[in-house]
Amino acid sequence: MNKYTYDDYLVFNSKIADLNGISSLLQWDQEVGMPNESSNGRGRQIASISGIIHELYTSNYNVDLLNDLENNKLLNETQKLNIKLSKRDIQRKLCLTKDFVEELSTAISNSYSSWEEARRKNDFKIFAPALKNLIALKKKEANFINKEKDAYDVFLDEYDTGLKSTEIKEIFETLKPELITLLGQIDNKNKIDTSITNKFFSKDKQWDFGIDLLKNIGFNLNAGRQDISTHPFTINIGEKDIRITTRIEENNLNEMIWSCLHEGGHALYEQGLQQQTFGLPEAEAASLSIHESQSRLWENHIGRGYSFWKYNYKQLQDLFPENLKSIHLNDFYKIINSVKKDLIRTNADELTYHFHIIIRFEIEQLLFLEDFNVDELPEIWNNLYLKYLGVIPENDVKGILQDVHWAHGSFGYFPTYTLGSLYAAQLYEHASRKIGNLEHKIANNDFSEISLWLKSHIYVKGRLSTSKEICNAATGESLNSNYFINYAKQKYGEIYAL
């Protein structure tokens, strides 16, 4: 005789999801429109709601509920899997004492402030002590969660269940020489003149164009919205409320277009998740890597493709005739795919991008070694940039201080970006083969089949399948870098006439 029903589990998790949605709204509002004097109050509000969620989530009620349902013989396989994953989630939380969670939270908060100050003063030394402390605490955290595993693998597991650093290393080692060769070949060719994208493009017209792109690819604006923020992001506020943000610069057309399509890709995934069981693992995204595969598939494979602009370029030209009338579609296509060794990750082209990640990953491998000295980080950073890209950042802000992730205590997050790209290439290639004539359909603004393919192979699986399982089921093989390498060679071979 069971004490709880599966319905109790549904109700409880729907409530947790609603509270998480409230927390998301508080964050969204903070980034998008909160009056600037109100940041202290907002900090308190977010802390309050986080405390309430944590308490409820780790309550005896939830523990009892999961223990009870785990032994319920009447549940079907899907239900059992949901319970299993929920139990795994809560166990990860229960490993940590309240005191430790608070200590870590304070360390992250300090680390974030130091990082901001270090950026302002362009001096890594200001960030170093907080980072040292944070690394030490993260080691402890990993140890609490799983003594048997390497700390780094414990973190990876949080972002992408079962992912191991040895696997990443293997994939990156195949990718690296190919990209180095390709970038070397491109380096010997003439640069593409991209100055046209830095002419004046009015904010309002860019906004309208972005909204049209989002509608075209299938973003439902009745169950989501787009706003402006400093750093574009996607956030889930409710099962019918998925919001994205973009950044518009009037002297750089790229910002808006690529963030719209990138976040749009994330948002299509979120809008495509199951809605009836909002809050259950089956209605959540599989992993960071798979999430990123969706943003990159829409941003790069579709959005930076020739077919996409065959349909959309005309409208862009009509909006900005003074800038684009004289630029032929073929040239525009080259411009938006030009390769240059940008030192900033978020500005990087599709190829250079991965060196930013490979370097972060190689450094992250060192961070958790016993005798590692944080003070040496800028030197290590610069050496790796020299080695892989032949350039050295002129200062820390353009180097090691450029990204917030470490200051947030997020180690092991970076590799999921590159894994996302590799998944995107592999998934897109298999979808294309299956659908047939996909490029032609895209050129006709018809995304019905690719959307359906993504929905049935990815969205509906929720978090009940791991990244690996999704990949294997959808493509018949494990993740490998061949698809991305072939895609890159063909695309850039053509663009640069290699």
Add this chain to the structure above:
Amino acid sequence: MNKYTYDDYLVFNSKIADLNGISSLLQWDQEVGMPNESSNGRGRQIASISGIIHELYTSNYNVDLLNDLENNKLLNETQKLNIKLSKRDIQRKLCLTKDFVEELSTAISNSYSSWEEARRKNDFKIFAPALKNLIALKKKEANFINKEKDAYDVFLDEYDTGLKSTEIKEIFETLKPELITLLGQIDNKNKIDTSITNKFFSKDKQWDFGIDLLKNIGFNLNAGRQDISTHPFTINIGEKDIRITTRIEENNLNEMIWSCLHEGGHALYEQGLQQQTFGLPEAEAASLSIHESQSRLWENHIGRGYSFWKYNYKQLQDLFPENLKSIHLNDFYKIINSVKKDLIRTNADELTYHFHIIIRFEIEQLLFLEDFNVDELPEIWNNLYLKYLGVIPENDVKGILQDVHWAHGSFGYFPTYTLGSLYAAQLYEHASRKIGNLEHKIANNDFSEISLWLKSHIYVKGRLSTSKEICNAATGESLNSNYFINYAKQKYGEIYAL
């Protein structure tokens, strides 16, 4: 020896206030920008946070805390008063069982849906059953809270501590004949041609002008913001986050201007409250009546005054030269103060307005009588409109169904609107006498002295003084309708050459 310190009380109430702010953000977002398919999810989120607040607020912890501090001899007078008011607040909540609160909440929710449907189908009969049920439950509620008092006085007490229907009646009975006479005199005069305000006024320019008006009167946009919504409102999301909304119609200049100044007045009050003790009675508004006095003081006494436009009309003309260049300031002043017997409360002029309230009040007196028949409401309504304004609404939507308050279970709310106007007139007259040359200062866009006067006589008192105490302290006498009547006679006597 006390178990708790006053600091415990501060911390607890700051937390409650933060949670209330979260609830406000959820509502604000719902009105301002939430994707329309998300209303179910938002409903659940608001219910969740309300439940959490209710539970925390009525917890044994809070009861113990207040009981303990009530007997703390070391507290100063202000501290004691805060505790006393907090205790009164919680007692009102504790009178009601959880079951009853849920029953009432469901009834309100049903009543709101019926009201919406009744409006859509223009048929009061659809709303009647839910309203009957709601009235019965509200009677019960009043009885739970205070068996000794009339139900209606129990409701009034919630909006304005100590307010009684006999007092309202007395004031309204003085006001009524004076207004009837004044409206009669105006009726015999030529109508003012207001058609100019219905020309085309572009949304963007109206928006900019509204923001300038708000800045001029002192609204701090770094600790607040303005947005667009169907029904304008003011909401407190945090001690440094006071938001207002406006409505812009391109064929009606009035909507934006008066809602900006009205909500602006509410917002100045909220921004002027004490911030260090956010969440305590001393940092809350005194009552609905006093709140409304602030919106009306800025909207009518300042915003509809000649001096105000002496400064601002030039800018408005510059924004809309095609419409306003040929209209002299003197005529514009008459146009914005024209009197016509509008059947819709929210569109009504300063004089007609009060009949909407008087009629609601007279009907509310009947609602709670033993043998009252709700089905007769439209007839009663129409008879009263005929009696006081000589007009009968052509249908229920333009009559009894026009306002949401009753559907929300808010009985006794309406009279605070008229009381607010009367307070505004009395306070403004005394402020003018004290300040001297106030009109001249307003004509120079100088609000420093009136703002200071309002701050020191109203804002800083928080909820530690009742409406009556604030009025007596600021004006040396109790609220009476003479000030408003004199103001109205003088202003409209001049405008209509009576």
